[in-house]
Every structure is written in structure tokens, then in C-alpha cells.
Amino acid sequence: MSHRASPWDMVLTPTGLRFRGDKYPCSIGKGGLSLRKKEGDGATPRGIHRIVGMLYRPDRIPPPTDWALPIGRGDLWSDDPTHEDYNMMVRAPYLYSHEKLRRADPLYDLVILTDWNWPYAVKGRGSAIFMHQWRRPGYPTEGCIALSRADLHRLAPKIEHRTRLIVP
Template sequence: MDIHVAKAADGSHVLSWNGRSVPCAVGRTGIRLDKREGDGGTPVGSFTLRRVLYRADRIDAPRTGLPVSVIARDDGWCDDPAHPDYNRPVKLPFAASHEDLWLDSIVYNIIVILGHNDDPPVPGLGSAVFFHLTGADYGPTAGCVAVQLPDMLAVLADAKPGDRMVIAPSPQAMAACDPVERRPDCFW
């Protein structure tokens, strides 16, 4: 199954799968062809859904065909391009720059790890690009894709190993790419 993320005509973003569409949030700088660490952009591409992490103290394990693990208080994710564990899970305390996965907010109550820049990670091309939860305002993320809890549970109920999140560039970015050039950022 492919889960599609694209910009709607009204400027909002939509996540679609199996004939369903729901609103979603993306990075504060939008969907980007040239994703870099810390730019606030959601990368264009096709990313395998690797696994699901969830807060067992807040919600039940989601029903899904994907591998599922509980988030622990000491779970983090390295976002330091100079560190050997860049774009990898780490245990806290961790001296290098990192994301805490145990948050006070609801956004990481469920995290789907996406196969972005992970095979192998290339320093500086972005880390911790997840599919996670958003609040009612669909405020921008730091580069992830986010939906509300009922929508996340519906996606996960349909998900299985090998499924992908496909994040589309804007029509303007697509128009700027010449298919003859075969630039790596013009893969569609």
C-alpha cells in the first residue's frame, strides 16, 4: 500500500490511502526536494514504513501489521550529522544532539519510523523524519508528517511490511524538472 502526502489546492496538505483522504500537517517550510538537517522541510520521496513506536502509558498498542515497540523514557533519536549514530535510535542520556521520544505533548504517542535517509544515513540530509500525531490545529512539524489519532489508527490498521509513504513535490517543483535531465530530485 502507498500512503500519499500532497498539497491540496487550498494550500493545506492531505494524506490519502486505500480510497480515503484526511488532513495532515507537514514541515514548517513545506515539502522540499532538497531536504537538509534542521531546515523544517518534509522530504519528497517514497519511504518504507519501518516500525511503530507508542506510549503504552497513554494508549493501547495500535492494531497493525507493522512491527510495534513501546517507547521508553530513555529513548531518543540522534540528529547530530557529525555523530556515528546520526539518524539512529539512541538511549538517553546521550551527549550529542538528539530528539527525545518521550514527550509531554501527544505528538509522539505514536511514531511511525520512515525509511528516510537510513540505508545508510548520509550526514546532513535529514534525521528523525517520522509519521506521528498532531493536535487539532494541524500546526507545522519540524519536517515530519502528522495526523490526528483516529486517522493514524485507521492508517495503521491497513499497514503491513513493505508499505510506503509517498510524499509528492508541489506542481511547481514537478514542472521545473526536465525528465531528460534525470536529476536525482526529479524521480517521479
């Protein structure tokens, strides 16, 4: 895979996320950037991450693209490194550690999925590096990239299957 950014790439810069000629303010993980990402460290992993999917809340927003998938009531994300479904979307009931994708707050109304530690997860290397809505400007994430609602909705339709997220 090429390390040079293409016109379809999103590139994290010190001043925001650069994508298709625009710059979007964003937040990263509370643990900063890391080359040695671990489950629970709050870091955003450095590297070249493919965009592998998009999820949205159909009860709150229209489909952002024709390939985005709706988040259902029982949709969860496994973050349990001891389970075989680690770093995979799973369905309730699920007895292992997980994160609800259908949240009461709007953070996951639109979620862009990266291929961090997916589809063949290395246990403990960290799960689910998403792009999602931030709580407020500058508020850090648990390792994801977060943007304002307006910016997230503006960039989502511009994403193509060849789009990558580059975190230098």
C-alpha cells in the same frame, strides 16, 4: 522501486494523505516540500519512503499493531550530524543532540517511522521523518507528516510491511 502507487501506499496530496480508499487531513513541514532536504530546514522530503517501523507509548495507548515497539523511558533519536549514531534511535544517557521519544505531550504517543536517510545516514541530509500526531490542524511540523490523533490511530493498523509514503 516502482514510482507507481500501489494500493498499500500512502500518498500525500494537496488535500491530505490518501491511504486505502480514505483521505486524512495532515500537516507537513514548515519549510514545505523539498528535493534537497537538509538538517534543520523544516522541510518534508519529496520521494518514496518505506515504512520501517512503528513506536508507541505503552503507558498511554495499547499496541496499534503486533509489530509496533514500545517507547521506553530512555529512548531518544539522534539528530546530531557529527555523531556516528546520527538519525538512529539511541538510549539515554546520550551526550549528543537528540530528540526525546517519550514526550510529555502526546505528539509521539504513536510514531510511524520512514526510511528517510536511514539506515545509512548522509550527515546533514536530515533526520527522522516520522508520521505522528499534530499539535492542531494545519500546524506545521519540523519536516514530519502529522495527523489528528484519531486519524493516526485509524490508519496505523492498516499499515503493512510493503506500505510506502509517497511525497510527490
